Amino acid sequence: MSRPVQFNNKVKLVEMPEGYSGEGFFATSFDKVIGMARKNSIWPLPFATSCCGIEFMATMAAHYDLARFGSERLGFTPRQCDLLMVMGTIAKKMGPVLRQVYLQMAEPRWVIAVGACASSGGIFDTYSVLQGIDQIIPVDVYVPGCPPRPEAILDGVMRIQDLVGEESLRRRHSDRYKDLMNSYGIE
Secondary structure (H helix, E strand, O other): OEEEEEEOOEEEEEEOOOOEEEOOEEEOOHHHHHHHHHHOOOOEEEEEOOHHHHHHHHHHOOOOOHHHHOOOOOOOOHHHOOEEEEEOOOEOOOHHHHHHHHHHOOOOOEEEEEHHHHHHOOOOOOOOEOOOHHHOOOOOEEEOOOOOOHHHHHHHHHHHHHHHHHOOOOHHHOHHHHHHHHHOOOO
Protein backbone atom coordinates (compact mmCIF):
# COMPACT_ATOMS: atom_id res chain seq x y z
CA MET A 1 0.00 0.00 0.00
CA SER A 2 1.42 3.38 -0.95
CA ARG A 3 0.50 6.54 0.83
CA PRO A 4 1.26 10.20 0.01
CA VAL A 5 3.71 11.88 2.40
CA GLN A 6 4.83 15.50 2.26
CA PHE A 7 8.62 15.94 2.46
CA ASN A 8 10.50 19.18 1.68
CA ASN A 9 7.37 20.74 0.17
CA LYS A 10 6.97 17.80 -2.22
CA VAL A 11 4.45 15.00 -2.03
CA LYS A 12 5.91 11.53 -2.52
CA LEU A 13 4.32 8.11 -2.50
CA VAL A 14 5.79 6.02 0.32
CA GLU A 15 5.25 2.28 0.62
CA MET A 16 3.61 1.60 3.95
CA PRO A 17 2.90 -1.74 5.59
CA GLU A 18 -0.63 -2.83 6.34
CA GLY A 19 -2.04 -1.25 9.48
CA TYR A 20 -4.42 1.27 10.96
CA SER A 21 -4.00 4.97 10.43
CA GLY A 22 -5.76 7.99 11.73
CA GLU A 23 -5.16 11.65 12.33
CA GLY A 24 -1.51 11.80 13.41
CA PHE A 25 -0.86 8.10 14.01
CA PHE A 26 -0.13 4.85 12.24
CA ALA A 27 -0.20 1.42 13.89
CA THR A 28 1.11 -1.84 12.48
CA SER A 29 3.00 -4.92 13.62
CA PHE A 30 6.64 -4.79 14.65
CA ASP A 31 7.56 -7.45 12.04
CA LYS A 32 6.25 -5.26 9.23
CA VAL A 33 8.08 -2.14 10.37
CA ILE A 34 11.38 -4.03 10.72
CA GLY A 35 10.79 -5.69 7.32
CA MET A 36 10.16 -2.33 5.66
CA ALA A 37 13.29 -0.82 7.24
CA ARG A 38 15.50 -3.77 6.24
CA LYS A 39 14.05 -3.90 2.74
CA ASN A 40 14.92 -0.29 2.03
CA SER A 41 18.38 -0.23 3.59
CA ILE A 42 20.26 -3.21 2.19
CA TRP A 43 24.06 -2.90 2.29
CA PRO A 44 25.56 -5.01 -0.50
CA LEU A 45 29.02 -6.57 -0.44
CA PRO A 46 30.20 -7.11 -4.03
CA PHE A 47 32.36 -10.20 -4.56
CA ALA A 48 33.19 -9.67 -8.23
CA THR A 49 35.75 -11.69 -10.14
CA SER A 50 34.86 -11.39 -13.83
CA CYS A 51 32.73 -9.68 -16.45
CA CYS A 52 29.63 -9.74 -14.22
CA GLY A 53 31.47 -7.27 -11.99
CA ILE A 54 31.63 -4.82 -14.91
CA GLU A 55 27.86 -5.13 -15.34
CA PHE A 56 27.47 -4.49 -11.62
CA MET A 57 29.53 -1.30 -12.01
CA ALA A 58 27.10 -0.21 -14.71
CA THR A 59 24.23 -0.99 -12.36
CA MET A 60 25.74 1.26 -9.69
CA ALA A 61 26.33 4.11 -12.17
CA ALA A 62 23.96 6.98 -12.82
CA HIS A 63 21.97 5.44 -15.68
CA TYR A 64 20.61 2.48 -13.67
CA ASP A 65 21.39 3.80 -10.14
CA LEU A 66 21.05 1.01 -7.60
CA ALA A 67 20.82 3.73 -4.94
CA ARG A 68 17.15 4.19 -5.85
CA PHE A 69 16.52 0.91 -4.06
CA GLY A 70 18.27 1.82 -0.82
CA SER A 71 21.49 -0.01 -1.73
CA GLU A 72 23.74 2.95 -2.34
CA ARG A 73 26.20 2.18 0.44
CA LEU A 74 28.52 -0.51 -0.80
CA GLY A 75 30.51 -2.17 1.92
CA PHE A 76 33.83 -3.87 1.44
CA THR A 77 33.92 -5.45 4.85
CA PRO A 78 31.60 -8.38 5.51
CA ARG A 79 30.89 -7.37 9.09
CA GLN A 80 28.90 -4.32 7.98
CA CYS A 81 26.97 -5.82 5.06
CA ASP A 82 23.87 -7.96 4.84
CA LEU A 83 23.75 -8.84 1.12
CA LEU A 84 26.56 -10.83 -0.53
CA MET A 85 26.53 -10.37 -4.30
CA VAL A 86 28.74 -13.04 -5.89
CA MET A 87 29.54 -12.14 -9.50
CA GLY A 88 31.73 -14.10 -11.84
CA THR A 89 33.73 -17.29 -11.97
CA ILE A 90 34.63 -18.78 -8.61
CA ALA A 91 37.61 -21.11 -8.67
CA LYS A 92 37.63 -24.01 -6.23
CA LYS A 93 40.60 -22.41 -4.47
CA MET A 94 38.45 -19.32 -3.88
CA GLY A 95 35.64 -21.38 -2.35
CA PRO A 96 36.99 -21.33 1.22
CA VAL A 97 37.59 -17.57 0.98
CA LEU A 98 34.02 -16.97 -0.21
CA ARG A 99 32.69 -19.17 2.58
CA GLN A 100 34.76 -17.25 5.16
CA VAL A 101 33.40 -13.94 3.86
CA TYR A 102 29.86 -15.34 4.17
CA LEU A 103 30.48 -16.55 7.72
CA GLN A 104 31.87 -13.13 8.75
CA MET A 105 28.62 -11.43 7.77
CA ALA A 106 26.17 -10.77 10.59
CA GLU A 107 22.71 -12.32 10.60
CA PRO A 108 20.39 -11.72 8.86
CA ARG A 109 22.30 -12.13 5.60
CA TRP A 110 21.25 -12.82 2.05
CA VAL A 111 23.10 -14.00 -1.08
CA ILE A 112 22.63 -13.26 -4.79
CA ALA A 113 24.44 -15.38 -7.39
CA VAL A 114 24.88 -13.02 -10.35
CA GLY A 115 25.51 -14.56 -13.76
CA ALA A 116 25.93 -18.05 -15.13
CA CYS A 117 29.37 -18.63 -13.59
CA ALA A 118 28.32 -17.92 -10.01
CA SER A 119 25.05 -19.83 -10.49
CA SER A 120 26.29 -22.95 -12.26
CA GLY A 121 29.91 -22.59 -13.33
CA GLY A 122 28.89 -21.14 -16.69
CA ILE A 123 30.82 -22.30 -19.72
CA PHE A 124 33.75 -23.35 -17.53
CA ASP A 125 33.00 -27.02 -16.91
CA THR A 126 36.52 -27.74 -15.69
CA TYR A 127 38.17 -29.29 -12.66
CA SER A 128 39.20 -25.91 -11.24
CA VAL A 129 35.89 -24.01 -11.39
CA LEU A 130 33.21 -24.34 -8.74
CA GLN A 131 29.99 -25.42 -10.47
CA GLY A 132 27.76 -23.00 -8.60
CA ILE A 133 28.33 -21.24 -5.30
CA ASP A 134 25.36 -23.08 -3.80
CA GLN A 135 27.79 -25.95 -3.21
CA ILE A 136 29.43 -23.98 -0.39
CA ILE A 137 26.93 -21.30 0.76
CA PRO A 138 23.14 -21.00 0.55
CA VAL A 139 21.85 -18.76 -2.25
CA ASP A 140 18.60 -16.76 -2.05
CA VAL A 141 18.33 -15.37 -5.60
CA TYR A 142 19.92 -16.41 -8.89
CA VAL A 143 20.35 -13.80 -11.64
CA PRO A 144 20.70 -15.47 -15.06
CA GLY A 145 22.84 -14.21 -17.92
CA CYS A 146 26.35 -14.25 -19.26
CA PRO A 147 26.88 -11.51 -18.30
CA PRO A 148 23.47 -10.37 -17.02
CA ARG A 149 22.23 -6.97 -18.06
CA PRO A 150 21.99 -4.27 -15.36
CA GLU A 151 18.20 -4.61 -15.54
CA ALA A 152 18.52 -8.27 -14.51
CA ILE A 153 20.75 -7.32 -11.57
CA LEU A 154 18.19 -4.71 -10.50
CA ASP A 155 15.49 -7.37 -10.76
CA GLY A 156 17.56 -9.65 -8.53
CA VAL A 157 17.93 -6.89 -5.94
CA MET A 158 14.17 -6.28 -6.03
CA ARG A 159 13.58 -10.03 -5.49
CA ILE A 160 15.88 -9.86 -2.45
CA GLN A 161 13.93 -6.84 -1.20
CA ASP A 162 10.72 -8.85 -1.48
CA LEU A 163 12.30 -11.68 0.54
CA VAL A 164 13.67 -9.29 3.15
CA GLY A 165 10.39 -7.40 3.53
CA GLU A 166 8.33 -10.57 4.02
CA GLU A 167 10.75 -12.45 6.26
CA SER A 168 9.60 -13.09 9.80
CA LEU A 169 11.87 -11.99 12.62
CA ARG A 170 11.68 -15.55 13.96
CA ARG A 171 12.61 -17.34 10.70
CA ARG A 172 16.33 -17.41 11.49
CA HIS A 173 15.60 -19.29 14.71
CA SER A 174 13.38 -21.94 13.12
CA ASP A 175 14.35 -25.60 12.87
CA ARG A 176 14.08 -25.45 9.07
CA TYR A 177 16.64 -22.64 8.87
CA LYS A 178 18.97 -24.43 11.28
CA ASP A 179 18.69 -27.60 9.16
CA LEU A 180 19.59 -25.58 6.04
CA MET A 181 22.66 -24.12 7.73
CA ASN A 182 23.67 -27.55 9.05
CA SER A 183 23.43 -28.99 5.51
CA TYR A 184 26.20 -26.50 4.57
CA GLY A 185 28.20 -27.30 7.70
CA ILE A 186 27.42 -23.91 9.26
CA GLU A 187 26.55 -23.77 12.95
